[in-house]
Amino acid sequence: MWKLRRSIISGIVTLAYAMPVPLIRFLRKGYRQLRPLADYGIAGIGLLITLPVSIVIGMVIKITSSGPVFYTQIRVGKNGRLFHIIKFRTMCVDAESQTGPVWTKNNDSRITVVGRFLRKTHLDELPQLINVLKGDMSIIGPRPERPYFVDKFKDKIYGYTSRMSVKPGITGLAQCYYKYDETLYDVRRKLRYDILYIRKMCWMLDMKIIWRTVNVSLLGGRVR
Template identity: 45%
Template sequence: MSTIVVPSAFRALVDDQALIRCRAAGIRVLNEIEYREMSSRSIDIDRLSNGWLAYGDTLGGGRFRRVVERLFDIALSLMILTITAPVLILAAIAVKLDSPGPILYRQTRVGRFNVPFEIVKFRSMIVDAEAGGAPVWASKQDSRVTRVGAVLRLLRIDELPQLLNVLRGDMSVIGPRPERPHFVDDLAARIPHYRDRSVSKPGITGWAQVNYPYGASVEDARKKLSYDLYYIKHRSLMMDIRICLATIRVIIFREGAR
């Protein structure tokens, strides 16, 4: 499809009727902001108005779409759990034999509309990894990660138990990464529109996860937010399928694991 981009500096010089005829002829007309959003596949959060989520079809789709998305989540979760059942059993045994402590790790995360829930993952760190103080992001060569945990993280196997959260309805397969309340409060105070990501259920994988490596800083969180909000604005079943395929690439090439 042909596209015309109208830069902000030249907007007053453009004939609106000519643009209307172009659109009627099947030519896409974008302003500068829309073009940047399309080409970068992310949103410039500094240009968003405070009420941007209240307008347009950003959260549209109605009951039918919600039912389809829920059925997609359930079907995909059950399929992955069935296929990976042998891996899950071996991972559970390895975690138990490698270091003392529980096989599964539960932690409070922030869900849709800021409602907290308890996430389930394979334990990949030593017990009481944060006993010394406040929550901290995982870092490269993190000494708290166990030997088996390092492998599970590299292959993303530690994330698989989150499919139980999907079946319970706490999460979707696709959506923004669920963060801990401590980090959400901190990042919301530093980054505009950070809490806007909570209008979508958090996901095991997402647009930000397949387009940006693991983030462990405020600037990383800001960049990932631009992708999360792009997903919220443009989400569709086809986009979810595209993210699922991209996630396979991320796992195969071990992108961004810590």
């Protein structure tokens, strides 16, 4: 059994034990029904608020490197459904033309100078708000992976496909505490947090994840 981040879930577990079962069921039902509306609302407002920042990012990308502003890639969503994820381009054009699909590593030479900043602050993820409005993604959930890696992981990691029982998210419990995957051990470790989130999904946990995301992305909080 892995160590749980008690700062994230201890209050939720305590509250759950204190509430009557009918109330818990009522809150869970309300959460499932209202969660999509919350996603659409946050994504729509988020796009409007971040539009000036997105315009500046797009201009800087065009000025500092050749190629398009946006980058699309096929990812695996809920129940194995494929969709095109949208991000600000942070790598050189055709970065995997010679290597095929590979993990992004620290100090990856394929990442542009501007791309390093965007990845560090997670500003490259802003266009994914469009994916949320399209219904491909949620604000919070497991990160969507590429088909190549899904096929690889589901044969080597027991229960890997269980993370696809919900919509993938722009941020999530696993992303709050761990950086990009570099080994199968990293994938297994993140999977534990993805499954934990799926089992404990609620408004309180979502708010804590959003706060943690802001802390890590904009306030310089640390991840492993």
